Amino acid sequence: MGPLTPLRGDTGGQVMLAVVLLVAIAVPVLNLAVPDGNPWHVSTYTVTLLGKYLSYALLAVTVDLVWGYLGILSLGHGAFFALGGYAMGMYLMRQIGDRGVYGDPVLPDFMVFLNWKELPWFWHGFDMFWLAALMVVLLPGLLAFVFGWLAFRSRVTGVYLSIITQALTYALMLAFFRNEMGFGGNNGLTDFKDILGFNLQADSTRVALFLASALALAVGYIACRWIVTSRLGRVAVAIRDAEARTRFIGYRVDRVKLAIWTFSAMLAGVAGALYVPQVGIINPGEFAPLNSIELVVWVAVGGRATLYGAVVGAVLVNYGKTYFTGAFPEAWLFALGGLFVLVTLLLPRGIAGLFRLRLRRRTEAPAVREARA
Numbered sequence: 138m139g140p141l142t143p144l145r146g147d148t149g150g151q152v153m154l155a156v157v158l159l160v161a162i163a164v165p166v167l168n169l170a171v172p173d174g175n176p177w178h179v180s181t182y183t184v185t186l187l188g189k190y191l192s193y194a195l196l197a198v199t200v201d202l203v204w205g206y207l208g209i210l211s212l213g214h215g216a217f218f219a220l221g222g223y224a225m226g227m228y229l230m231r232q233i234g235d236r237g238v239y240g241d242p243v244l245p246d247f248m249v250f251l252n253w254k255e256l257p258w259f260w261h262g263f264d265m266f267w268l269a270a271l272m273v274v275l276l277p278g279l280l281a282f283v284f285g286w287l288a289f290r291s292r293v294t295g296v297y298l299s300i301i302t303q304a305l306t307y308a309l310m311l312a313f314f315r316n317e318m319g320f321g322g323n324n325g326l327t328d329f330k331d332i333l334g335f336n337l338q339a340d341s342t343r344v345a346l347f348l349a350s351a352l353a354l355a356v357g358y359i360a361c362r363w364i365v366t367s368r369l370g371r372v373a374v375a376i377r378d379a380e381a382r383t384r385f386i387g388y389r390v391d392r393v394k395l396a397i398w399t400f401s402a403m404l405a406g407v408a409g410a411l412y413v414p415q416v417g418i419i420n421p422g423e424f425a426p427l428n429s430i431e432l433v434v435w436v437a438v439g440g441r442a443t444l445y446g447a448v449v450g451a452v453l454v455n456y457g458k459t460y461f462t463g464a465f466p467e468a469w470l471f472a473l474g475g476l477f478v479l480v481t482l483l484l485p486r487g488i489a490g491l492f493r494l495r496l497r498r499r500t501e502a503p504a505v506r507e508a509r510a
Contacts, residue, residue, distance in 0.1 A: 144359065149492055185415050189412060190456070191347070193412075193435070194451040195407065199405045202361045202397065208377030214405050215429035216277075217277035221274070221406025225411075226329075228332075229326070230263075247324065434473065435454050458473070
């Protein structure tokens with residue numbers, strides 16, 4: 138099976154990836170090669186904004202993987218996203234300042250403010266990018282594995298599982314708000330300077346982060362598409378539609394759930410790691426249950442169980458959020474709620490469902506005309 142075999146028959150996914158490729162080529166050229174003041178120039182702010190949207194799109198794909206194909210409505214994926222972001226934030230904080238006289242690491246500002254005398258043990262090693270990158274996937278993966286192993290073996294399903302996932306992210310939010318945890322408390326981690334020796338404020342670095350986000354989205358989408366088109370994915374859909382029957386015929390339902398759930402969390406951690414250096418901050422607010430609920434809205438708007446629909450929904454809703462919070466800041470939440478209600482009533486299968494309907498009509502039209510003739 139070739140690396141692009143999962144895309145066979147996935148017209149929507151092919152179109153989405155083609156658009157991502159086109160944007161990944163055009164935006165850096167229009168930012169770096171076109172001079173400022175030219176109407177075709179893309180500002181660095183826009184590059185960063187688009188990179189943030191791509192990170193959100195990758196996160197939405199992870200939610201659609203477990204909700205659309207496994208039937209698990211996760212209201213806690215924001216926790217995995219935030220853990221990956223904190224792992225990257227710790228690395229970025231360790232890049233600030235010089236080393237001490239004896240090679241001891243300089244304490245981050247918030248630790249100095251709290252009168253800490255030495256770096257906590259769990260911060261050591263985060264000055265090495267490879268370790269931070271490893272933690273980006275290991276920390277969300279380990280949390281998801283432990284949580285999933287306990288929940289799926291206990292056969293917790295439906296709304297009860299959704300409530301537990303929301304309680305998980307809420308508990309983490311409360312924990313990270315505490316200064317004693319050593320993660321910056323209410324203010325979180327911010328004021329980053331460098332990444333891999335490159336200035337984070339430089340245009341070229343911003344473009345590189347944007348390209349990394351586009352690449353991660355493409356690779357993550359193909360990986361998720363490979364899962365849903367494999368035997369594991371077919372079993373996952375069977376679990377979604379008839380879990381008791383799937384278990385009765387001999388499949389280890391808890392293992393299938395655990396495998397896909399853990400992979401989804403690790404990919405969400407990657408999205409968080411790409412998000413943090415582009416926005417310049419990570420704080421406990423990223424754990425807020427409302428953020429995880431917004432993820433579900435993105436997927437519902439784009440189209441559940443399509444993967445590419447999650448990308449479309451994430452980009453469109455966040456673009457709308459950027460626009461409305463600037464133009465109508467007090468009406469944004471009402472606009473978001475109204476959008477969700479309208480999509481539920483008029484487009485129950487989301488934007489991707491409308492795309493599929495139009496594509497089906499276009500392919501069926503020649504056959505109908507030929508039959509009439």
